[in-house]
Amino acid sequence: xxxxxxxxxxxxxxxxxxxxxxxxxxxxxxATSALLGLSELYTPQVxxxxxxxxxxxxxxxxxxxSDSGCTESLIKATYxxxxxxxxxxxxxxxxxxxxxxxxxxxEEVLAKSLKDGRYILIIEGGVxxxxxxxxxxxxxxxDILKDFSGPAAAIIAVGSCATxxxxxxxxxxxxxxxxxxxxxxxxxxxxAVINLDLCPVNVEYLVGVxxxxxxxxxxxxxxxxxxxxxxxxRIIHDxxxxxxxxxxxxxxxxxxxxxxxxxxxxxxMGCKGPMTSSECPxxxxxxxxxxxxxxxxxxxxxxxxxxxxxxxRFYERLPGVKIPGFGGIETTADKIGAVAAAATAAGIAIHxxxxxxxxxxxxKEKEEGK
Amino acid sequence: MEKELKYEWNLSYRIEHWxxxxxxxxxVLTGFYIHSPFMGGGPESxxxxxxNFFHTLSAYALLLGLIVRIYMAFNSSFDRDWQDFGLIRNLxxxxxxxxxxxxxxxxxxxxxxxxxxxxxxxPFIGIVIIFQVMTGAALYKGRLFxxxxxxxxxxxxxxxxxxxxxxxxxxxxxxxxxxxxxxxxIYFSLLRTVTFRDKTFTSMFNGYKxxxxxx
Ligand code: SF4
Ligand code: SF4
Numbered sequence: 249x250x251x252x253x254x255x256x257x258x259x260x261x262x263x264x265x266x267x268x269x270x271x272x273x274x275x276x277x278x279a280t281s282a283l284l285g286l287s288e289l290y291t292p293q294v295x296x297x298x299x300x301x302x303x304x305x306x307x308x309x310x311x312x313x314s315d316s317g318c319t320e321s322l323i324k325a326t327y328x329x330x331x332x333x334x335x336x337x338x339x340x341x342x343x344x345x346x347x348x349x350x351x352x353x354x355e356e357v358l359a360k361s362l363k364d365g366r367y368i369l370i371i372e373g374g375v376x377x378x379x380x381x382x383x384x385x386x387x388x389x390x391d392i393l394k395d396f397s398g399p400a401a402a403i404i405a406v407g408s409c410a411t412x413x414x415x416x417x418x419x420x421x422x423x424x425x426x427x428x429x430x431x432x433x434x435x436x437x438x439x440a441v442i443n444l445d446l447c448p449v450n451v452e453y454l455v456g457v458x459x460x461x462x463x464x465x466x467x468x469x470x471x472x473x474x475x476x477x478x479x480x481x482r483i484i485h486d487x488x489x490x491x492x493x494x495x496x497x498x499x500x501x502x503x504x505x506x507x508x509x510x511x512x513x514x515x516x517m518g519c520k521g522p523m524t525s526s527e528c529p530x531x532x533x534x535x536x537x538x539x540x541x542x543x544x545x546x547x548x549x550x551x552x553x554x555x556x557x558x559x560x561r562f563y564e565r566l567p568g569v570k571i572p573g574f575g576g577i578e579t580t581a582d583k584i585g586a587v588a589a590a591a592t593a594a595g596i597a598i599h600x601x602x603x604x605x606x607x608x609x610x611x612k613e614k615e616e617g618k
Numbered sequence: 619m620e621k622e623l624k625y626e627w628n629l630s631y632r633i634e635h636w637x638x639x640x641x642x643x644x645x646v647l648t649g650f651y652i653h654s655p656f657m658g659g660g661p662e663s664x665x666x667x668x669x670n671f672f673h674t675l676s677a678y679a680l681l682l683g684l685i686v687r688i689y690m691a692f693n694s695s696f697d698r699d700w701q702d703f704g705l706i707r708n709l710x711x712x713x714x715x716x717x718x719x720x721x722x723x724x725x726x727x728x729x730x731x732x733x734x735x736x737x738x739x740x741p742f743i744g745i746v747i748i749f750q751v752m753t754g755a756a757l758y759k760g761r762l763f764x765x766x767x768x769x770x771x772x773x774x775x776x777x778x779x780x781x782x783x784x785x786x787x788x789x790x791x792x793x794x795x796x797x798x799x800x801x802x803x804i805y806f807s808l809l810r811t812v813t814f815r816d817k818t819f820t821s822m823f824n825g826y827k828x829x830x831x832x833x
Contacts, residue, residue: 472773483759483769495667497659516655522759523782558781565654566790567783581787582654585794592798596805599719606721609812 254296283456283531284463285478297462306367307458308358309343310396312389313382313416313425314373318407319343321448321533355385365399368458372449374409374416375431381423393428394435402467403428404442404457406449411474412553414447419557429474442467443474445526447550452531453479473553475525484521484547487529490514514541518563520549623817626731626827628696634687635822641679642796648673649793674758681751684744699731708737739799746795753789757782 260270277294281287286294311319347354361367375390376382382389397403405428408414417425426434429441444453457476460468468476485491493499493513500507500517513519524547532539540547549559560567568578603609627635648669650656659665691700711734717723719735726733732740755762756772776785811819821827 472770486759496661496663497655497657497665497669499655499658523757523786552782554781558783566787569787581790584791588794589798589801592801596801600805600809602721603809603813609809 254292255299259299280452280456280459283452283478284460290463293463294459297459300462306361306364307370308361308367308396308400309370309372310392311343312371312373312375312393312410313423314407314409314414316372317448318372318410322451322454362396362399366401367399368461369396369400369403370454371403371405371410371428372407374413374425374427376423376425377431377434378422378424382425390431390435393431394437397432397437397439400439402442402461403432403439404444404454405429406444406454408445408447408550408555411443411445412555415556440467440470441474442470442476445473445475445480445551445553445555446528447555450479450528450531450533453527471525475551479527479531480525480551482525482527484524484526484528484541484551485519487527488513488521488541489529490541508544511544514544514546516565517546518548518561518565519546520552520559520562521547524549524551526551620831621828622831623826624829625825626821626829627825629825630690630694630696632822632825634683634690637679638683638687641676641683642800644672644676645680646793646797648676649790653790674760677751677754680747684747688744697731702730702732703737703741705738705741708734712738739803743796743799746792746799750789750792750796753779753785753792756785757789 260273263273264270274291274295277298278288278291281290281294284290284294309319347357371393375393377390379388384392405411409416409425410428412427412430413421413425414427416423417427427443429443432439432441442457444450444457446453453476456479457468460466468478471477471480473480485494488494490511490513493511494515498507498510498512500512500514502508503517515522519541521541528539528547528551529541532542546563548562549555552559556562558567566581569581569584571577571579571584651666651669652673655666657665690698691703692698711727711729714723715726715734718726729737752772752775755768756775758768758772760768762768762771776782779785779788807818807822810816816828818827
């Protein structure tokens with residue numbers, strides 16, 4: 249097989265020792281190349297890129313304002329999973345949540361990475377921009393970000409908190425949390441950020457971007473939100489397994505109904521799939537076991553900028569509308585439309601009666617106005 | 619006062635008008651379905667797919683119709699009427715007309731073709747149509763005219779309106795503006811027909827309106 253020339257036996261043995269058979273490893277490489285839009289023929293190259301990576305492009309993983317859900321999604325696999333191991337190999341030099349070292353030791357590793365530079369900087373969590381609202385070891389998170397972003401070879405923001413603020417930035421956002429690219433703009437650092445928006449990040453996206461970087465030495469093509477086009481180029485709705493039900497007009501009207509058990513489309517249950525771009529239906533979560541809509545929940549739009557505020561309420565199609573000047577009265581667009589139309593109809597009816605009783609409609613001399 | 623039948627709307631004006639009526643009717647109906655699907659589909663149906671298809675199709679008709687109408691205003695061989703829509707002049711004349719319709723005045727100054735309120739309302743509806751096309755394009759996930767990646771190209775619209783959910787709300791509310799306009803428009807054409815007996819209502823079918831003799 250071709251890959252023999254590209255991946256050393258030693259490396260495959262090492263993987264086998266860690267519980268990943270060479271078969272599974274190559275399968276994973278194949279899947280990764282497919283994810284990157286490369287043909288199967290690239291599998292050996294992907295494998296070799298990963299092997300080369302084992303000779304350490306250092307990764308620094310910083311945690312800011314988040315619940316570490318992305319780290320969870322990275323490490324919580326039921327059995328040694330390929331993506332997991334590959335990220336292990338990538339030598340995550342520093343990750344507060346999962347590294348063994350702590351305290352001074354950990355800080356030393358971090359300082360060394362910073363000095364060496366050219367690391368892949370992965371950031372999890374939003375950045376508080378209000379003074380004193382987010383500090384690590386007495387240092388403002390935004391300053392830490394600034395220091396580390398300079399020497400980084402690539403910056404990857406993982407999860408919706410790091411990309412655009414996510415849950416911690418939701419209204420009323422007392423700490424004025426923003427995403428990494430916004431925070432960098434504030435600190436005057438001009439560097440591209442790869443936004444892997446999702447809550448939590450899909451590990452396969454992360455691996456895809458990293459492998460892509462190792463293979464080509466370049467960052468993937470990004471869309472206008474800084475998300476790699478290869479993962480955010482299509483809306484959920486266009487790949488959804490329930491799409492046939494949508495097109496047919498078969499909808500779940502209520503949870504717990506017969507329609508729900510039939511797996512009908514969740515559009516009327518507030519599914520945001522039609523306005524959310526991500527490859528979730530194909531890549532899925534937890535070793536491709538399942539994903540939101542597959543599990544019967546509507547997509548809540550976590551791959552998009554402005555989530556969650558602009559995608560609430562999750563189980564309704566459209567958000568409520570606040571009418572300004574009425575003490576924050578919230579209503580629905582439907583009510584506004586209906587009331588306006590009813591008022592118009594009433595106005596017309598009254599005017600018609602008034603016109604008739606004023607005699608205007610009868611007076612032939614008044615034709616043509618003046 | 620002598621009156622004569624005047625050929626007010628030639629065939630192209632009338633076709634343009636009815637294409638728009640049809641497009642708006644289809645857009646409103648399918649739009650309501652897309653907003654909140656009111657009939658369920660059976661095992662072999664494509665209800666939503668058809669609704670989407672006709673919604674997009676009519677949107678093209680509405681947009682192209684508007685472009686044709688604007689072209690006609692400047693370059694029609696029948697009646698170039700763009701000068702009738704001067705905003706300032708019409709705004710000045712509007713209070714009198716409003717007063718008449720609110721029974722405060724017994725008459726008002728009639729214009730050549732469009733009275734003040736009409737001359738204000740029609741361009742306004744043109745703007746609403748453009749707004750609908752833009753918000754619609756921002757919500758559309760296909761390729762406009764087969765080659766413009768609409769959601770990327772029109773993302774700025776959603777960004778300006780505060781996100782796609784809000785684009786949807788604005789798109790929906792602007793539809794109500796069109797519906798209300800259509801209602802008022804039909805009412806006024808009937809009211810004029812009854813009050814002035816000038817055949818306003820039928821003029822959009824056969825083109826002839828009863829007017830003061832000019833020469
Ligand atoms: S469940 Fe959601 S994403 Fe899937 S077809 Fe229905 S609306 Fe689209
Ligand atoms: S399907 Fe929707 S809610 Fe689920 S992970 Fe993907 S973008 Fe987020």
